[in-house]
Amino acid sequence: xxxxxxxxxxxxxxxxxxxxxxxxxxxxxxxxxxxxxxxxxxxxxxxxxxxxxxxxxxxxxxxxxxxxxxxxxxxxxxxx
Amino acid sequence: xxxxxxxxxxxxxxxxxxxxxxxxxxxxxxxxxxxxxxxxxxxxxxxxxxxxxxxxxxxxxxxxxxxxxxxxxxxxxxxxxxxxxxxxxxxxxxxxxxxxxxxxxxxxxxxxxxxxxxxxxxxxxxxxxxxxxxxxxxxxxxxxxxxxxxxxxxxxxxxxxxxxxxxxxxxxxxxxxxxxxxxxxxxxxxxxxxxxxxxxxxxxxxxxxxxxxxxxxxxxxxxxxxxxxxxxxxxxxxxxxxxxxxxxxxxxxxxxxxxxxxxxxxxxxxxxxxxxxxxxxxxxxxxxxxxxxxxxxxxxxxxxxxxxxxxxxxxxxxxxxxxxxxxxxxxxxxxxxxxxxxxxxxxxxxxxxxxxxxxxxxxxxxxxxxxxxxxxxxxxxxxxxxxxxxxxxxxxxxxxxx
Numbered sequence: 001x002x003x004x005x006x007x008x009x010x011x012x013x014x015x016x017x018x019x020x021x022x023x024x025x026x027x028x029x030x031x032x033x034x035x036x037x038x039x040x041x042x043x044x045x046x047x048x049x050x051x052x053x054x055x056x057x058x059x060x061x062x063x064x065x066x067x068x069x070x071x072x073x074x075x076x077x078x079x080x
Numbered sequence: 081x082x083x084x085x086x087x088x089x090x091x092x093x094x095x096x097x098x099x100x101x102x103x104x105x106x107x108x109x110x111x112x113x114x115x116x117x118x119x120x121x122x123x124x125x126x127x128x129x130x131x132x133x134x135x136x137x138x139x140x141x142x143x144x145x146x147x148x149x150x151x152x153x154x155x156x157x158x159x160x161x162x163x164x165x166x167x168x169x170x171x172x173x174x175x176x177x178x179x180x181x182x183x184x185x186x187x188x189x190x191x192x193x194x195x196x197x198x199x200x201x202x203x204x205x206x207x208x209x210x211x212x213x214x215x216x217x218x219x220x221x222x223x224x225x226x227x228x229x230x231x232x233x234x235x236x237x238x239x240x241x242x243x244x245x246x247x248x249x250x251x252x253x254x255x256x257x258x259x260x261x262x263x264x265x266x267x268x269x270x271x272x273x274x275x276x277x278x279x280x281x282x283x284x285x286x287x288x289x290x291x292x293x294x295x296x297x298x299x300x301x302x303x304x305x306x307x308x309x310x311x312x313x314x315x316x317x318x319x320x321x322x323x324x325x326x327x328x329x330x331x332x333x334x335x336x337x338x339x340x341x342x343x344x345x346x347x348x349x350x351x352x353x354x355x356x357x358x359x360x361x362x363x364x365x366x367x368x369x370x371x372x373x374x375x376x377x378x379x380x381x382x383x384x385x386x387x388x389x390x391x392x393x394x395x396x397x398x399x400x401x402x403x404x405x406x407x408x409x410x411x412x413x414x415x416x417x418x419x420x421x422x423x424x425x426x427x428x429x430x431x432x433x434x435x436x437x438x439x440x441x442x443x444x445x446x447x448x449x450x451x452x453x454x455x456x457x458x459x460x461x462x463x464x465x466x467x468x469x470x471x472x473x474x475x476x477x478x479x480x481x482x
Contacts, residue, residue, distance in 0.1 A: 026386060
């Protein structure tokens with residue numbers, strides 16, 4: 001069950017939340033140039049990563065299967 | 081051995097062969113058992129299964145699961161029995177005095193000689209009937225425990241990665257969920273935890289599938305439901321076991337029991353209710369197209385904000401540079417002006433200027449200035465400096481003005 005959780009370390013939710021914060025800070029605060037550039041790079045990184053995630057177009061479907069001994073396993077499921 | 085009916089037929093035949101009025105000479109005597117069997121078989125064979133309406137009285141559910149009660153109206157009553165195999169299908173026990181219709185076979189309980197109806201089905205005659213009653217009873221119970229409270233509802237995650245589905249592996253519901261998630265958020269994974277959603281024991285399967293999914297599926301949200309059906313078809317979703325499994329789920333649950341009008345107990349306990357499995361999937365995963373637009377906009381705003389900040393800095397540098405330049409210029413000009421002024425002053429003080437104006441300076445041979453008459457006392461000759469040269473002079477005499 002090691003791969004049960006999301007495949008990348010940072011979830012989409014966190015990325016988008018961080019992105020919102022970055023946009024807000026860049027647009028509202030008086031920032032040092034250095035900080036502004038760092039925020040910019042981080043923000044663009046999040047945009048790229050999120051886009052990369054969204055570009056996955058093949059939905060994966062899995063099915064829980066109860067074995068004879070009662071153990072539960074996860075199998076790929078191909079909906080026909 | 082002859083059967084009771086044969087005995088009965090034989091007795092009747094014998095009676096009819098005798099002339100009328102003559103008493104039945106050889107009286108046939110039946111045992112109680114024979115009689116009761118005779119009557120039971122008569123009843124069984126002469127009356128087809130039928131519907132009987134009346135009010136429920138003295139309903140008792142025995143440990144075996146069999147139910148015993150009476151059905152009565154204003155003037156009469158009849159004993160009824162509902163065996164456990166049929167009683168299991170009842171959503172709940174009817175209340176005392178409840179108007180019902182029962183379907184069953186009229187028979188005799190031989191051991192007791194009790195005339196009774198072996199009931200196969202019980203239906204309340206008012207709308208909704210037993211289903212409504214069972215629903216209200218369970219709702220009141222769960223509400224009493226606080227399981228339906230609005231504060232218990234958890235928000236469904238906005239961006240789940242793994243979406244669990246508890247439903248039939250062969251029904252339309254699972255296909256609907258997969259279709260919607262694939263269209264909106266194909267980066268997600270759908271995890272199916274199969275369960276029969278109707279029929280005997282469906283509630284156990286649904287509850288177990290929910291627990292399995294929460295424990296082994298690694299899901300962020302669970303959709304539980306089925307696509308439509310009659311109130312009986314949906315009944316598993318009104319069962320306490322399913323309600324408790326939903327309430328106990330460690331991740332938010334979206335109910336999707338496809339029925340627009342009737343809310344189920346599962347809907348009430350779930351964190352979010354959707355009308356259909358498709359609607360549930362739409363609420364559970366974000367729309368990829370909208371998300372892409374949102375990302376594009378964020379990138380634009382970040383780029384815009386960053387280039388504005390860079391431009392601001394450029395402007396600042398330019399302004400400073402301009403200031404520096406004009407500052408330097410001002411300083412240089414000030415210096416130049418000072419120099420001119422000094423030179424003017426210098427010139428004004430210069431003896432040459434005085435000579436120019438026609439004054440002359442007397443000096444002795446050593447160049448010492450001869451300012452007053454006393455300076456000439458020991459001097460015979462001296463020089464007079466004028467603007468363009470020297471004039472050698474001798475002293476003729478002095479006269480001092482007081």
